[in-house]
Amino acid sequence: MIRSKESIFRLLLLLVAAVGLVAFAACGDDEEDGGNGADGTPAGTPTAGDDLSSIPEDTTGITATEILLGSHMPLSGAAAALYGNQIVPGMQAYIDYINDVEGGVNGRKIRLQVEDDTYDPSRTNSVVRTLVNQDGIFALLSGLGTAQHSAVFDFLKEEQVPDLFTATGATKFTDPITRTAFGYNPNYIQEGDAIGKYIARTHPSAKLGLIIQNDDFGRDGEKGIRQGIEGSDVEVVTVETYEAVSTDLTAQVQNVRNAGADVLAFYALPLQAGSIISTAHEDLAWDVPIYATGVVADPSTIQLAGEANAQGVITTAYLRPLNQGDDPGVIEHQRIMAQYQPEATVANLSIYGHSVAELAVEVLKAAGPNLNRRSVIEAAESIRDFTCSLCLGPINLGPTDHRSIETFSFARAEGASWVVFGDLVSYETTE
Amino acid sequence: MDEFEEFAQQVVTGASIGSIYAIVALAIVMIYRSTSVVNFAQGELAMFTTFISWSFIQSLDYFWASFALTILVAFFLGGALEVLVMRPVEQAPHLNSIVVTLGLLAVFNSLAFWRYGPVPRAFPKPEILSGDPITVGSVTISQLNLGIIVIALLIMAALFGLFNYTKLGLAMRATAQNPVASRLVGINVSRMLALGWALSAAVGAIGGMLTAASLTLSVDMMVAILIFAFAGAVLGGLDSPAGAIVGGLGVGILQALAGNYISSQVDIMAAFVIIIAVLMLRPTGLFGRRVVRRV
């Protein structure tokens, strides 16, 4: 039979492809065995992670004069860029301050390298691998974004790079415990629980309507609120969801009202929060008590909702709000920002950045001059009753507790700002 | 609230957001009708001009003056875009112009982000349209939303009148259908094309400002709205202004009903389903005219 050159070529190609595929199928790799991570433990139950001695005393990223920390933040792209652009200056300002005034920690200056992941998980994967493999960071600080950090969490765990103070309230990073990973934000379930309990106390037989963002953040919040109202006469009459990309929540608010709710609670971002509040209080003239996640405890939310509409809305707070102008911590923050990051905006998010940097520095100090990846974990776990200059409550960490902020307070919208009131609520578990 | 009233409320809520879809859909239809191009940058252009209006309001502090000024700016911006950017690709097949509009989408999104940043802002509501919501029975609608519906209908009437009862409108329609023949009968085709874009940008600007007034002004505000506006335009027929209004309102209402009776988890998917259904059953939409292609 006569075969043309082309068809022989094609046949060869197919043959090679077939061989290659068989080779892959035969060497079915992956399936890593012996992974830690017990599941089935209900949220909030501490479990111990890997043994401390399994973490090598690695000094990558540490020289006699410098400590290199990395971070992944959204600095461009989506609306999330708001977070990156305001948090990073806060962190950087405090670090510059410590380097300047105290010469760093134990004689080593801290260098923070923040990479932009444009809020895209595959980009996060790329920059974090670069940070670890090529730039040789000592630890990752304040990785932001649930989905984004999920993409790199296992990698950091495998490489045993300390994953410090992730900037998210998602529970998946701290339950079950990974020895090298620590959370920072109060987790949404705990916060929801607190809100739920507050609602149960204040409106004993309320019909509660929920509006949540259709992702982990919203879902965890819902879980928490349900947990909080358990045992009381409060009844959840409906749960409405929305996609992060939507800006019109009229339908959701409407549905909550139609379902007969007389209290509204929501887990949304400031953009949608403004819409929810103004739709309920102004457009529909519905005088319903509103409770919100602490994520919206920023003056801009009040502005977006319309000051008149936002009065009386209650949320949680764990850091001192910017508008408490006579607070020494806030004043100091403003001074530091003015000196080291004069062009950046001073906002609740820069306060956040400052506070997480402060905790990181405290941990580095506690690790002492003999700094390595194991000693920093030990140091972090030894933090007891540390109230940072901008925090409302103390931070406690331990081998079975890698959640940093578990104490928060409530705040109410009064005028153009959020005013903290009431007692601190604590979710610290005793070990 | 009984069954019927709940249904009526959903319809009213749906019509409120649907009217915004309708206005944006109208802008899309305008360009399609006069230049046979689908403008994917419609949403971002509207958002950008709305930010410009915000700047005007900051300095002029008078809503309606800024409103009018913005419409003017949008008008010229649209015309300029057509002449400078779309003209070179108008002879080429659809793919080119679609890609170019996608490029414009990226450009305007980015310019707005660069100039105004990621922080969402409150946009003032015009005085006439603020105030207590209107209630019929137990069905409420805010004054603003009612106003938007009225404005949408007014724009549609104006465009309808323009296209069907004026010589200019006739010239524009002729240009869209057959540019070569139109040129031969003395119509200034270039001017008609530019006018199509200019009007569309102006309508889009109105849509953007009303969107910002009822929601919040942010760089991402038109992204979701654009999809639903497309759904509405497709539903009503890409070349029918009346269809755009009906389609836009229809999509809004269907979305509200789906969100209420099925689940709020499927509202965006509902748009997709509508588009597919229309394209399967009646591609030219409810009011569109069937185009017979002569071979």
Added chain:
Amino acid sequence: MTTIGRRPQTIAWLALVAALFFFPYFDTWPGFAWFLRNLEETTGLNLSVFEVTTFAVWLVILTGLNLLTGYSGQISLGHSALVAAGGYIAAILLDPDNSTEVPVAVAVLGAGLGACAIGFAIGVPALRLSGPYLAIATLALIVSLPQLLKLDNIAEWTGGASGINLPTPHAPSFLDGVVDDHQWLYYSVMFPAVIMTVLAWNLMRSRVGRAFIALRDSEIGAQQMGVNVALYKTLAFGLSALYAGVGGGLFAYQQQFVSPESFGVFQSIQLLVAVVIGGLASILGSILAAAFFTFQVGVIGRLTEVIPAVDRLRWAFYGVLLIVMMVSLPTGAAGLVRRLARLRLADVVSAWRSGDVGRAISSLRERPAVVRILGAPSMKQTPTMETKQGGDDRSD
């Protein structure tokens, strides 16, 4: 006439193949590692093994998009959705929480076939649609995809908003010491990527490819010529979906994570930007597109440090690039490369010498009459029928 003959071309391709094959071992040579570091620091071009593996993944995906948009002229804004479909199928199959242990190749193949099926399903209604309608429909698909993935009833499989985490791939035990995990990842992705690219190249030179091109240039004309329009239109969709699916599967395998946020409308647009810049209807174009897509973020990031405004204007830059390319350089970078390869250096130099700079530069521009990539040439431009450059611009 080409100045670069057949033999040098083959040598160039072979050198490329060799480079690809030995690439993971290059950085064991300290000089090369130093070179890579400096390259990254100055230009932002990150050529680590992981990044080049990422390049391979997007190569498959962009080849698929080029098949659909470049060769058959159908515009789809939902390519990202097909990638997501493939990614999720593979992730679900590879997820250790789902009890069955599936070999990677099977998962990736399954991803490809699954996406292909979806592509065919879309292709059928797409038949009735042209240009704008198809774009709108696919746009709606990609925007509603995140919601679909988070639906309560299937969240159990898709991981809902949290996505799916996959275990790190390890090299099989018999290769211990020869390849480490990173290198294994590279080979297990690059190998199928190269094969699929070569297959696509081959396919586009065959009857199928010619049918696609005929379809793109004129549907009616193609029909007159006996091309089964319905079949080939659907085939184009199915084929591009197959590539998207396999690419998506490789994506999930390599990234070890998928979530609704990993895909989206902006990604779809980025893919289109990349393929236009790289070069439509050209395999070389797909390669350049993948290079652009993978490495541009790093380069722009570095540029941002010099010119801060670039950061926020990144998308404006892409948009302008897109528009400029559509208007003046529709064949993209690949077209430019091909024309440069054709250029007779002597001609250009002599034109320059004789002061005719215009001609020297214009020899680089596209000849309207020869530009048939995107359909009939523009009526506006005066056709200069220069048969001197009679080579077929489209062959590759």
